[in-house]
Amino acid sequence: MVLLGCVLTACGTTVSGHPSASHGHVPTTGRPESELTRLLPNPSQFPSPYAAVSLSPDAAGQAARDLDGILPGSQVDPGDCAPSAPVSDPAVAVGTDNSTRATMTVELVRTDQTLTTLQEQVERCGTVRVTHSGTSATVTTEILPPPPLDADETVALRRTVRSETSGAGLTRTMQTLLGQVGDVRINVTYMSFGDERPDGEALDSLFTTALSKVRKG
Template sequence: MTPVSPPPRRLLPACWLSAAVLALAGCGAVLPGAPGSAEQTTIGAPVGAELAALVPAPDAFPAGYPAVVLPAEAAAQAAADLDGVGPGATVEPARCAPPPELAGPAVAVGTDEESRSSLTVELSRTDQPLARLRTRLAECANVRVLRAGAAATVVTDLLDEAPDAAPAPDDALALLRTVSPDRGGAALTQTMRTVIGQVGDVRITVTGMVFGGSEPEPGPVDELFATAVERVRAG
């Protein structure tokens, strides 16, 4: 989830994920698919290391995705865009708005220049177990997002299985998300395949994103997720 390069107008407000990312980069029940992890209803022991020290380095990205670690301001923008919402947006229904971050995330992003697809890993701190996110996603499968005079429909489908990772996270889930702007047609539609895991108070989010209605390949997403979980576990 191999698309064609989006037209230049993909950088307009309706296309929210994200000019900053592509410019900097190119430029309990046992959870299926995650042996040893269980649905997380409490937070584990905090991870002591700084997030910036735990985010996978560019040379740890899958082949074909030359990557950079984003500076703090761009990291915050990219993390917000991965929800399909973006900073300053209004979500309908309001209860489906993502909760605020506890602190600035650490983000690295790689871009396949040929397909113009991106691969992003985000590490953030949270005071909530992953079970709460799973519930919110299930209840907010279809939302409207309004931002800077533009509108989009965000559809999120929870997938049956999260990928294997060794060592395993405390909990993990996988989803497929489309962001369809009201204007611009299929060429501006973003499709994201995301795997989210948690180790203690660190939430690990890995997202593959393409434009144009196809789906990102799961392999690079799963590979980077396993790398990120291992790095956080080693803390």
């Protein structure tokens, strides 16, 4: 299964444009990976029943691309809906509910893009089509009311990624809370394979924990 998607869509409105190739996450600085890793919530801080682990740098990079929904080399249409590249390697921890396959992911990354800029990009994008290695997916994202938390900025998104390949398990549904403290972006995402209701209580709790830990440094 090819995981495809895009954070830069809004409210299911189709937008015209021209496709462009995504270059994926290409960090531009050599900041130590451990600098952000130490700010991740500990596995014991993930809510039950999400058994959590911190990912290796290579696995963290793949997980971050899955949250963006756009693999390196993908064709994105409209082209200006591709996510911007971060300025550091990501640090990622993932918790899994083994009974449902749902996951709860925390990603920390340094970025020179504000969430306001991201939201503006969301507002001028609509339904996005992403193609990679001959496989295409349609991505729709809805902006939700932001969580009332103490961060420089917060954004909430609901995203659905539907593969154009038929078959069960090829639809991903994500609910994401994004916060930013300085240049550190906090992405906490609940992801499931289907249309079931997201675990909002666990998502809010983990986002609060992640945000607090970043603020404390």
